[in-house]
Amino acid sequence: MKKDTEVNMMHGAGGEVMGELLVTLTAFKHNNAGGIGLESLDDGSTFEIGGKTIVLTTDSHVVKPIFFPGGDIGRVAVSGTINDLSVMGARPVALTCAMVIEEGFPIADLEKIVASMDEALGEAGAAIITGDTKVVEKGSLDGIVINTAGVGVVDEDSYLIRDKALAPGDKIIVSGTLGDHGLAIVAHREGFDLGDQLKSDVAPLYTMIAGAVRAAPKGAVHAMKDPTRGGFAACINEMARKAGVKVVVDQESVPIRESVASAGGLLGIDPLQVANEGKCVMGIAAEAADAVLAALRSHPLGKNAAVIGEVVEGSGVVMRTRIGGERFIEPPMGDPVPRVC
Amino acid sequence: MRCGRIIVRGIVQGVGFRPFVYAAAVRFGIAGTVINHGSEVEITACGDRFDAFCREVSAGPKMAVVDSVTVEPLPEEAVVGDGFSILPSADGARTGFIPADIATCDACLADIMNPASRYYGYWATSCTDCGPRYSIIHAVPYDRERTAMDVFPPCGDCSAEYESPQSRRHHAQTIACSSCGPKLSLLTASGGEVATDDPIRTAAELLDAGHIVAVRGVGGYHICCIEEEAGRLKQLLGRPHQSLAVMMRPESLKEYVVPPTDAEREMLKGPVHPIMILDKVDPVSHTELSELHNLGVMLPYTGLHHLLFGHLNHPLLVMTSANAPGTPMITETSYISERMGTVAEYILSHDREIVNRCDDSVVRDGYIIRLSRGLAPLRTAMDLGDRQILGVGPELNANATIYKGGFVVTSPHIGNIRNPPTVAYLEETIAKLCSLTGAKPEIIAHDLHPQFLSTRLAHALAEESGAVLCPVQHHCAHIASVTTEEVVGIAIDGVGYGTDATIWGGEILTGSPADGYVRTGHLEQVLMPGGDLATKFPERMLYGILPDDATLSLLAERGWDAVSLRVLAQTVTKRFNSPATTSTGRVLDAAAALLGVCRERTYDGEPSMVLEAYAARGTPQPLEVRIASGSGGADVLLTSEILRDVRGRLACGMGTADAAATIQTALAKGIAELAVRSAERTGIRTAALSGGVAINRSIRETILAELARAEIPCLINPQYPFGDGCISCGQVVTAGVLAQEGKI
Numbered sequence A: 001m002k003k004d005t006e007v008n009m010m011h012g013a014g015g016e017v018m019g020e021l022l023v024t025l026t027a028f029k030h031n032n033a034g035g036i037g038l039e040s041l042d043d044g045s046t047f048e049i050g051g052k053t054i055v056l057t058t059d060s061h062v063v064k065p066i067f068f069p070g071g072d073i074g075r076v077a078v079s080g081t082i083n084d085l086s087v088m089g090a091r092p093v094a095l096t097c098a099m100v101i102e103e104g105f106p107i108a109d110l111e112k113i114v115a116s117m118d119e120a121l122g123e124a125g126a127a128i129i130t131g132d133t134k135v136v137e138k139g140s141l142d143g144i145v146i147n148t149a150g151v152g153v154v155d156e157d158s159y160l161i162r163d164k165a166l167a168p169g170d171k172i173i174v175s176g177t178l179g180d181h182g183l184a185i186v187a188h189r190e191g192f193d194l195g196d197q198l199k200s201d202v203a204p205l206y207t208m209i210a211g212a213v214r215a216a217p218k219g220a221v222h223a224m225k226d227p228t229r230g231g232f233a234a235c236i237n238e239m240a241r242k243a244g245v246k247v248v249v250d251q252e253s254v255p256i257r258e259s260v261a262s263a264g265g266l267l268g269i270d271p272l273q274v275a276n277e278g279k280c281v282m283g284i285a286a287e288a289a290d291a292v293l294a295a296l297r298s299h300p301l302g303k304n305a306a307v308i309g310e311v312v313e314g315s316g317v318v319m320r321t322r323i324g325g326e327r328f329i330e331p332p333m334g335d336p337v338p339r340v341c
Numbered sequence B: 001m002r003c004g005r006i007i008v009r010g011i012v013q014g015v016g017f018r019p020f021v022y023a024a025a026v027r028f029g030i031a032g033t034v035i036n037h038g039s040e041v042e043i044t045a046c047g048d049r050f051d052a053f054c055r056e057v058s059a060g061p062k063m064a065v066v067d068s069v070t071v072e073p074l075p076e077e078a079v080v081g082d083g084f085s086i087l088p089s090a091d092g093a094r095t096g097f098i099p100a101d102i103a104t105c106d107a108c109l110a111d112i113m114n115p116a117s118r119y120y121g122y123w124a125t126s127c128t129d130c131g132p133r134y135s136i137i138h139a140v141p142y143d144r145e146r147t148a149m150d151v152f153p154p155c156g157d158c159s160a161e162y163e164s165p166q167s168r169r170h171h172a173q174t175i176a177c178s179s180c181g182p183k184l185s186l187l188t189a190s191g192g193e194v195a196t197d198d199p200i201r202t203a204a205e206l207l208d209a210g211h212i213v214a215v216r217g218v219g220g221y222h223i224c225c226i227e228e229e230a231g232r233l234k235q236l237l238g239r240p241h242q243s244l245a246v247m248m249r250p251e252s253l254k255e256y257v258v259p260p261t262d263a264e265r266e267m268l269k270g271p272v273h274p275i276m277i278l279d280k281v282d283p284v285s286h287t288e289l290s291e292l293h294n295l296g297v298m299l300p301y302t303g304l305h306h307l308l309f310g311h312l313n314h315p316l317l318v319m320t321s322a323n324a325p326g327t328p329m330i331t332e333t334s335y336i337s338e339r340m341g342t343v344a345e346y347i348l349s350h351d352r353e354i355v356n357r358c359d360d361s362v363v364r365d366g367y368i369i370r371l372s373r374g375l376a377p378l379r380t381a382m383d384l385g386d387r388q389i390l391g392v393g394p395e396l397n398a399n400a401t402i403y404k405g406g407f408v409v410t411s412p413h414i415g416n417i418r419n420p421p422t423v424a425y426l427e428e429t430i431a432k433l434c435s436l437t438g439a440k441p442e443i444i445a446h447d448l449h450p451q452f453l454s455t456r457l458a459h460a461l462a463e464e465s466g467a468v469l470c471p472v473q474h475h476c477a478h479i480a481s482v483t484t485e486e487v488v489g490i491a492i493d494g495v496g497y498g499t500d501a502t503i504w505g506g507e508i509l510t511g512s513p514a515d516g517y518v519r520t521g522h523l524e525q526v527l528m529p530g531g532d533l534a535t536k537f538p539e540r541m542l543y544g545i546l547p548d549d550a551t552l553s554l555l556a557e558r559g560w561d562a563v564s565l566r567v568l569a570q571t572v573t574k575r576f577n578s579p580a581t582t583s584t585g586r587v588l589d590a591a592a593a594l595l596g597v598c599r600e601r602t603y604d605g606e607p608s609m610v611l612e613a614y615a616a617r618g619t620p621q622p623l624e625v626r627i628a629s630g631s632g633g634a635d636v637l638l639t640s641e642i643l644r645d646v647r648g649r650l651a652c653g654m655g656t657a658d659a660a661a662t663i664q665t666a667l668a669k670g671i672a673e674l675a676v677r678s679a680e681r682t683g684i685r686t687a688a689l690s691g692g693v694a695i696n697r698s699i700r701e702t703i704l705a706e707l708a709r710a711e712i713p714c715l716i717n718p719q720y721p722f723g724d725g726c727i728s729c730g731q732v733v734t735a736g737v738l739a740q741e742g743k744i
């Protein structure tokens, strides 16, 4: 395919096309401060201070609609950053908050957003300690953009977890049902009346993840990532590719809510290809899988956690289907293109 | 006395070329030698009747394909002794190719049935005219040590026949008998041996008693049972509606199908022995075998089949390839008990390795539907220049094609390239074609669809080898597979990624591969609500074409719930996940949905096949089609109006069969009209037809008749399928033409 000369919406969809744009945007020569740097494209990056590993991450949030069943842009902004720190094994300590607001945005909505951010901070035990605000002319953006950056620290009883260290033999665990956020947003935004109530899963995962990491011997969690944009499909493909391994997922054991599956069925959308905002994907040493799973399930956010597959030699991500067939789980490409003859 | 060196190029391996030359030399009193270089046979000859000998060998034996014959003087130092001898094979330039597997010939069949013959009852009897070829070869030149027969050293009798110039099996690489050759065994589903002195007879008894038996054939496993068990088999396979191919004795044909034409009969019992789709005597009979008006039949094509039918009391056996739909045919016995253990109760196996998998070929109305056993690898002479080219094919019904040094070579059918085993099989097949032809592709052509796994494979292969990539639009490849001339191309198809990033499939493409094609006509653009979901549930497609209240109430009557209906309507109004398409297949899907004859697609092409089966019993009523003007001046056939019109007639009591026939005929006439207009506008007075919809007899014949009426001859490539089995070839042809033009 021809390389694009201008940025288009496909570049933001989290699929393969976005990868092309990232090549341009990560062309920094100064990209590493003595730890994990920008070149790793991990959930966050690290540097050392006083013998402690500090994790730093940042994320800008635009969500349409701003308020949706199960949450709002504020909860997404805080949870996203906290989750990026948490999946690296860090404890979120402090966040920043920068808001770019369109002229005419209701103050009452801002109040609701701030309250919701505060609630999420409380759930994770973190704080927003600095911020910035810009107001732009009407029409120059759609409502509001919220950027949060976060600093976390890797505590003594935890350890730094990457997204690239899956090893053959590992069990793949997801912390709960997949596709909830993406389908809730789509249905709500487009005004689909699906009968069933779809709700976003947006939540800060720190306490759940911390419990799971500590439930197994140090180092047993080989890799972890949060399946946000591009969904589980993009996330697991990235993990497999970075580790140079193949992941085999068992269709039967992938937790998907009935309402999400049927909404996906009505709209022709694969729940594995849409965003989650309150889930993590882990690669665990096989012998530690039971302990980690039990710890996850004991937390309210991890009730539906499940072992869904395993890591083997090879490449790519394959789903064993109910009827004994196999198919690839492919990273989404932005818009799906029909391919059935 | 005259001497010379004769070089014969072409498919000269595996066809008994050297023994043929030997016999001629003896007959014409020629002294000298013959050697097989893999792709050419080199004959050194001296004798008084040199010219006559030359003429004789230039024709080649029955199964050979001779591309060229050159005769040159012998070098000074050449010494020709007395007599004639066959020299061992040498490695040479691989412009020739290995022939496809050949059905057991009449002479071998007579041996198998003759109690006095040492081949009596031997299942793997073959000669230089018949037997496995492609399916057993590891490498060229084709000699026993480079085939699966290597592990069966011939016994004294077989060696003697192999050496004897008088024998039909002189230098037959597959020669074997019951004492030295591959052996059969009968196993239970779990792999345990069944005690029997005659595995074939016992298998026939088990089949007669209603058991399902997996039978290892030439290119893979079949799952077999008698007609009475067909329904159970379909349930077990999870294919409740798909037709099953059957094998029967020639004398049983008349009970089931209308008599084939002479040409069809020749093909049925010729070297290919394909599955032939023939109309049933009674269109609504034998529904467990086929719910359609036709049935896929083949005749026994190996010694094993002939012996099996010798013992069988039932007139026919269901013989469906053992695999999940779209995945590669199973070749390994361990795999069959693992994967088909819940389906097959017994396994009739043999110990001859299947090196290269090969499904049965499928033919209908003389046109190839699936290019495979007996037909492929298919080799065609065509000058596409000096560069070597690989075409990786599309995604569904795919195969691969290589071009090297004046020849286009296409692999047997591979399947749907969308699951890991089939992708692996495509990769294997490409490697095999490259090794057999000695090609190192410098250009890799692939489909324009960005998400096809074959496209990704092309990228990966190009990265590895440094080859240049050449994306080819799907329907341009369809037309290029027919001709490189300037034509009005008619591509009627399921789905192809268009150059405007929408989904094409009902296109008039005018031009040539060298100068490109202009989309001078197409079907109306309609929506596919839910994307690929609309192909699975044709009623979605109906609403995509006729998004109105009448469709909604029709669907409500059929039991759609309120939520689903509302979401379907919203999907279309908002154009949410509803890509636009001009596909012909989708119009036929929608027609099947309108008539209520197919509500869920359970196998590839089901809605349009069911529609065709109904149409075959109906009479088309006149229907005026409308053609509008689209963007860029293209003519647009308003397919929604055809369906709306027929919907009105259904409400007034038109019968299902007549409605089906009316839609098909109107659509075909409309497509022909698009082509005629393009021909008139551009002055290009030749058409070319391709695309899977052309398999539909009534649509194809209507288009051809309309074109003939307008005095526009229409080209068809009879060597390639109308469907996507021609795409890899079209890709290679396009890339080759562009390379020659200096555009790649």
Ligand SMILES: [Fe+3]
Pocket: B474, B478, B493, B494, B495, B496, B691, B692, B723, B724
């Ligand atoms: Fe096609």
Ligand SMILES: [Mg+2]
Pocket: A042, A043, A084, A225, A226, A228
């Ligand atoms: Mg992340």
Ligand SMILES: [Zn+2]
Pocket: B104, B105, B106, B107, B108, B109, B125, B126, B127, B128, B129, B130, B131
């Ligand atoms: Zn023979």
Ligand SMILES: [Zn+2]
Pocket: B154, B155, B156, B157, B158, B159, B176, B177, B178, B179, B180, B181
């Ligand atoms: Zn023998």
